[in-house]
Amino acid sequence: MDTPQLSGWLLDIQRSSMHDGPGIRTTVFLKGCPLSCKWCHNPESQKFSPQLAYFTEKCTLCRRCESVCPTGAHTFSSQKHSFDRNACIQCGKCAKACPSGALKLFGYQATVEEVMAVVRKDKKYYDASSGGLTVSGGEPFAQFSFTLALLKAAREEGIHTCVETCGYASTEQILTFLPYVDYYLFDYKLTNDELHQAYTGVSNQKILYHLDLLYTHHAKIRLRCPIIPGINDTPEHFAGIHALEVRYPDLCGIEIMPYHDMGKPKATALCRANEIEAATASQAQKDAWRREMARCGCSESILNSL
Ligand code: SF4
Numbered sequence: 651m652d653t654p655q656l657s658g659w660l661l662d663i664q665r666s667s668m669h670d671g672p673g674i675r676t677t678v679f680l681k682g683c684p685l686s687c688k689w690c691h692n693p694e695s696q697k698f699s700p701q702l703a704y705f706t707e708k709c710t711l712c713r714r715c716e717s718v719c720p721t722g723a724h725t726f727s728s729q730k731h732s733f734d735r736n737a738c739i740q741c742g743k744c745a746k747a748c749p750s751g752a753l754k755l756f757g758y759q760a761t762v763e764e765v766m767a768v769v770r771k772d773k774k775y776y777d778a779s780s781g782g783l784t785v786s787g788g789e790p791f792a793q794f795s796f797t798l799a800l801l802k803a804a805r806e807e808g809i810h811t812c813v814e815t816c817g818y819a820s821t822e823q824i825l826t827f828l829p830y831v832d833y834y835l836f837d838y839k840l841t842n843d844e845l846h847q848a849y850t851g852v853s854n855q856k857i858l859y860h861l862d863l864l865y866t867h868h869a870k871i872r873l874r875c876p877i878i879p880g881i882n883d884t885p886e887h888f889a890g891i892h893a894l895e896v897r898y899p900d901l902c903g904i905e906i907m908p909y910h911d912m913g914k915p916k917a918t919a920l921c922r923a924n925e926i927e928a929a930t931a932s933q934a935q936k937d938a939w940r941r942e943m944a945r946c947g948c949s950e951s952i953l954n955s956l
């Protein structure tokens with residue numbers, strides 16, 4: 651297939667992003683991730699296929715969904731709306747018909763050229779701010795051919811490229827991407843490998859190997875560390891973050907990302923269990939983390955990112 655016509659599964663395209671790499675950026679969120687972090691704040695990004703979310707509290711019982719659904723997945727009795735997820739073929743008709751936003755289909759296909767048509771609209775802002783395109787997820791490496799074609803297309807138009815990754819892919823894929831990625835936002839989730847497996851579904855060994863590999867190849871990497879109360883806010887993990895700071899002095903920074911629980915309503919709407927109890931980190935909690943991180947040797951720049 652012609653590369654501009656290659657299509658990928660997207661969640662969203664966000665223009666004027668200020669926190670997804672240097673400068674002003676357009677962030678393309680892809681669908682699908684090989685990890686299943688129990689604290690994921692974008693649970694709609696984990697599956698590779700489209701998913702219909704049903705936000706019960708927004709439903710006004712107008713029954714328009716029932717009249718357009720080809721499979722009878724929406725039924726009503728005694729002013730109660732039931733949605734049979736197993737009957738849904740993700741056609742999206744009910745989400746289009748719903749007037750209250752109670753139904754939303756997460757995931758759509760777009761070609762490289764369709765995405766680039768959006769990305770290139772802000773070229774002058776990228777040039778003025780040293781910004782560009784960020785491919786995020788989900789996990790960008792998981793849609794290998796599409797992401798590669800998108801990064802190449804951006805580069806051909808002189809647009810700076812950034813990838814936000816969990817680092818979990820094949821080594822061959824990581825090396826294939828290397829010439830087309832200007833900047834990495836690289837997640838570091840848990841130092842203890844047993845806990846990493848329990849909370850993300852995979853070992854951290856390959857991830858750490860890829861971090862080392864990219865660093866050795868002089869890639870520009872900013873480490874992002876989500877901190878989740880009761881899971882990885884431990885001296886062991888804070889010491890692990892400090893150890894990476896010492897080992898990789900030329901990183902473009904290490905950023906602490908305190909947990910917030912905005913993913914929970916989306917998880918409920920997707921019929922996924924809320925897998926952790928944690929609530930959004932409070933200021934007192936962040937202050938305590940700062941003290942503990944300082945005790946574990948973390949630098950001022952890490953502490954100031956909190
Ligand atoms: S997405 Fe399509 S099949 Fe699924 S519930 Fe809505 S209308 Fe029915």
Ligand code: SF4
Pocket residue numbers: 708709710711712713714715716731747748749750751752753
């Ligand atoms: S169309 Fe939307 S608001 Fe109306 S009954 Fe269906 S889910 Fe509820």
